[in-house]
Amino acid sequence: MQPLRLIVVFVLLLITVRAAEFDAAEATNRFGVELFRQLAATQPDANFAVSPYSLSSGLALAYTGAAGATRAELGRALHFPDDNAALAAGFAALRQRLAATVQKTVDSLPQRQKYETNAQAIEWNVANRIFGQQGYAFRDEYRALLRPAFDALLQPLDFRSDAEAARRIINDWVETQTRQKIRNLIPPDGVSAITRLVLVNALYLKAPWAQRFHLSATKEQPFHVRRGNTELVPTMSARRYLGYMRSEGFIAMALDYIGYDMQFVIFLPDEGTSLDTVAAKLTPSFLRTCSELRATPALEIALYLPKFRLAGMSMALRKQLNALGVFDAFDQPRGSANFDPIAPRSATEWLMIHDVFHQTFISIDEAGTEASAVSAVASAGGAAFRKQPFEVRVDRPFLFAIQHRPSGACLVLGQVVDPR
Numbered sequence: 001m002q003p004l005r006l007i008v009v010f011v012l013l014l015i016t017v018r019a020a021e022f023d024a025a026e027a028t029n030r031f032g033v034e035l036f037r038q039l040a041a042t043q044p045d046a047n048f049a050v051s052p053y054s055l056s057s058g059l060a061l062a063y064t065g066a067a068g069a070t071r072a073e074l075g076r077a078l079h080f081p082d083d084n085a086a087l088a089a090g091f092a093a094l095r096q097r098l099a100a101t102v103q104k105t106v107d108s109l110p111q112r113q114k115y116e117t118n119a120q121a122i123e124w125n126v127a128n129r130i131f132g133q134q135g136y137a138f139r140d141e142y143r144a145l146l147r148p149a150f151d152a153l154l155q156p157l158d159f160r161s162d163a164e165a166a167r168r169i170i171n172d173w174v175e176t177q178t179r180q181k182i183r184n185l186i187p188p189d190g191v192s193a194i195t196r197l198v199l200v201n202a203l204y205l206k207a208p209w210a211q212r213f214h215l216s217a218t219k220e221q222p223f224h225v226r227r228g229n230t231e232l233v234p235t236m237s238a239r240r241y242l243g244y245m246r247s248e249g250f251i252a253m254a255l256d257y258i259g260y261d262m263q264f265v266i267f268l269p270d271e272g273t274s275l276d277t278v279a280a281k282l283t284p285s286f287l288r289t290c291s292e293l294r295a296t297p298a299l300e301i302a303l304y305l306p307k308f309r310l311a312g313m314s315m316a317l318r319k320q321l322n323a324l325g326v327f328d329a330f331d332q333p334r335g336s337a338n339f340d341p342i343a344p345r346s347a348t349e350w351l352m353i354h355d356v357f358h359q360t361f362i363s364i365d366e367a368g369t370e371a372s373a374v375s376a377v378a379s380a381g382g383a384a385f386r387k388q389p390f391e392v393r394v395d396r397p398f399l400f401a402i403q404h405r406p407s408g409a410c411l412v413l414g415q416v417v418d419p420r
Contacts, residue, residue, distance in 0.1 A: 022090035025409035027079040028056040029284040031324075034077075036413045038320040040279050045226045047310050049360040049371075049400075049414025051203045055317075057091055058128040058201030061152055062329065062353060064088070065142050065342035070328040077324040088149030095151065097407050098124065101261040108259070120368075122258060123206040127177040128152040131170055131198045132351065133159050136343040154342070159195040167191050170200055177202040178372040181361040185314050195354040197339065205402070205411065208368035210256040213238050213305075215366050223306055224396040225418040233419050234307045235395075236366055242301050243293025244390075247281060249273040253301070253392065254293040254403075257368060261406055264369060265290050266305070267399040268392070275397055275415055282413075287401070291408040304393040307365050308419035314359040321356060329353045362412065371402060371412055 032052020039048060056078060063074045064084050074080070080087055105121040112119040130146075132138065134156035146152045157166035167186045174185045182202065191198060213236040221235035243254035243263070249270050254263045269278050318330060330353055331337040337352035345351070362371040402412040 022081045022083075022086040024056070024087075024090035024094040025404070025407035026284055026288075027090075028052045028094075028409050029287050030079045031056050031077065032410050032413055033282050033284060033287070034324060035317070035320055036282070037279055038323050039315075040276065040415060044276065045417055047308075047414070047416050047418060048315075049310055049362055049412050050315075050358060051201070051360060051371075051412050053094075053409050053411045054126055054128070054201040054203040055356075055358060057095075057126065057150065058152075058199055059356070060087060060091055061128055061130050061146065061150055061154075062197070062199055062339070064145055064149070065339050066329065067340050068328075068338040069336065070338040073326050073328050077321065077326045084145070088145065091150060092148075094407055094409060095126075098126075098404060098409075101259060101404060101406065104261065105259040120208045120258070122208070122262065123204070125177060125179075125202075125204040127202045129173065129200050130154045131157050131166065131200065132342070133157070133196045135160075136196075136349070136351065138343045139341065142342045159191055160193050163191045163193055163195060166195075170198065174200060174202050178204045178361070181370070181372040182359050185357050185359050187314050190314075190316070190357065191354060196349075197351050197353050199353055199356050201358065203372060203411065205369065205371045207257040207262055207370075207402075210258050210260060211238070211240065212368070213366040218307070218366060221304060221306070221393075222395060223419060226397060231418070231420060235304050236307060237302070237304045239300055239302050241295040241297055241299065242303065243290075243295055244299055244301065245290070245293060247286075250278045250281070251392070252290055252293070253303070254290065254295075255303075256295070261404065262411075263291075263293070263403050263405055264364070265293075265401040265403055266394060267401070268394055269396065269398065271396075275399060275417070278399055279415075282399070287403070287410060288408045290401070291403055291405050299390060302391040304391075304395065305364075306394060306416075306419040308416050309363045310414065310416070311361050314357055317356045317358055330355075360412070360414070362414065369402065 059078055063080055066074055102122045102124045109119060109121045128150060129152055132154055138154060146154055157169060159166045170186050171184055174182050217237045218234055220232040222230045223233045224230050245252045251268050253266045256263050267278050328336040339351040342351055397417040399415045401410045403410050
């Protein structure tokens, strides 16, 4: 009888647990679409645009310093993770990808200038800042997060003693950040002696088309504005190989900016389809699909696109954020705002967001775009070559997006009901 042999193997596995990666572009688009629908529902006959990227990255500053129910509400509305490190890493990665896109156009500029008249690179600036009541003991830990994580500062102002002076400082800062395109972001009486925290965001983009429209081809063309009226508006035209996709009730087309990593996407409803119907289909997954649109020689499009310029008034977004479930951050009910990670509260003083102000400027012309702060998917059409270009006239109200292709992030979402 053989002796019993006992063999024991003991293995100790040491595993490092990592926080799940946070996709800032996906969260930006989810929040942006939801906010856009809120605004569209109350402004069906208005031109307007918002910057999901600027708003999300700016609101991240407040979220980083929120706690308790305040943090939970903001997190649900913004689709943010609970972990601040993951949040900061996600936005830092997106910021780096955007910077790389811009730098690529800068690096290629000397070569393009050899054969291209008036060659340009993309100009880009995004800035976020929180202005808080001076005298608060802002925590060093919070200050330390702002610059490396979000390239932002917390700046104290004396709202209590001189709200108007504080308003001017905020507006001057925004004007500088947006190359003087956004003026008077905070309207008169937008802040007061009881203001304790104001979130401000600013974005500037100047992007030339990959292929410019010829000035000589721009003509007055009819545009069917809301309420059945038709107006003549300056309309650009060109034959282009464009990214194109048909969905239920509308088409999507993508025009490239220089470098091909940013695009202008047009969402044009079919005749009889409302903008609201199209807006309902602008889901994050659909926007992700749009980022993958590519021009194909199988489909040449004769495009007619109106020039337009949106210079909207300052929007206070408190009601829209309330509709998305954010109340505690605005101290509703009184005493509920919890931004203790920014500064400790006392029995009589605590931080709250007074309002979130946002304003956009966007201009589309033959050279490109200048902007400041903007469901069912069918396969791409045109599988066979055409002898004649497929004509698309953007001659009725439409939606648009300015999108970063590599990440899918929407920098601007807007609607145009009257390009005049």
